[in-house]
Amino acid sequence: MTTAPHDQTRGDSTPYIEDGASAFLSRNEVASLCMKAARGAGMSWGLAEEAGFAAAWLVQHGINGPSHLYAHLDQAQGRPWSDLCPTVTPGAWQAPVGRALCPIALGTTLCDYAGLPESIQAGSSLKIGKVDHPILLIPFLAVIAASQNILFDIAWAGGAAHLDGGSEALLKAAAALDGQQVAITLTASFGNPQVASAGKLPSISADVISALNTLAMRTTVPSSESSRAGAGSTTSDND
Numbered sequence: 001m002t003t004a005p006h007d008q009t010r011g012d013s014t015p016y017i018e019d020g021a022s023a024f025l026s027r028n029e030v031a032s033l034c035m036k037a038a039r040g041a042g043m044s045w046g047l048a049e050e051a052g053f054a055a056a057w058l059v060q061h062g063i064n065g066p067s068h069l070y071a072h073l074d075q076a077q078g079r080p081w082s083d084l085c086p087t088v089t090p091g092a093w094q095a096p097v098g099r100a101l102c103p104i105a106l107g108t109t110l111c112d113y114a115g116l117p118e119s120i121q122a123g124s125s126l127k128i129g130k131v132d133h134p135i136l137l138i139p140f141l142a143v144i145a146a147s148q149n150i151l152f153d154i155a156w157a158g159g160a161a162h163l164d165g166g167s168e169a170l171l172k173a174a175a176a177l178d179g180q181q182v183a184i185t186l187t188a189s190f191g192n193p194q195v196a197s198a199g200k201l202p203s204i205s206a207d208v209i210s211a212l213n214t215l216a217m218r219t220t221v222p223s224s225e226s227s228r229a230g231a232g233s234t235t236s237d238n239d
Helices: 027-040 045-060 065-076 103-112 134-148 167-177 206-219 225-229
Strands: 087-089 092-094 125-132 150-156 159-163 181-190
Touching: 027 045, 027 065, 027 206, 045 065, 045 103, 045 134, 065 125, 065 134, 065 206, 103 125, 103 134, 125 134, 134 150, 134 159, 134 167, 134 181, 159 167
Parallel strands: 092 125
Antiparallel strands: 087 092, 125 181, 150 159, 150 181
């Protein structure tokens, strides 16, 4: 990997990567880059911040969150994000007809409804319509599990995973959910979730970082003659 001096006009906080190399990004770098990329893909700033959280949480636990997030943003961009949010009804949350739910919007909504009758509680199940890249849902389930003292099981056609909060279960679930777009059923049970240990930082490919930076650049304002003319001080600093 080679780096160049940071260019403020690029609007990012990540290294400039050449020759198809990969890089290890810190949790803060991932959160910042992915938040901007999600906003550039059309999410509201609030939802984009949650996207940055999810990607950074996955990276902290050894999972390539930026790659999964970019795959979702690439698949979903161009569609109204409001059309990718769940319709909340007791026992079953529906996806829009013909569409898959955004896992970030779904996870945020699950957190907002945690403990309420419309959502999932210990001893109950919640059926959820098709979800795009449900691996991005795991960070939100971890937050709910810790706050509500519950454990989650997630099932889908052809697969299932138990989330007890531990690193081993997390990595198994992430591998099983990789690249999926499926309807899921969440089942909650009483229990004290483990605290997953931090994992080895995953290597993020140059292509993924470049693609996220391209989306992030949409949040910046292009320079113009008038903006350049107004830059800097108009007074002398000579005493």
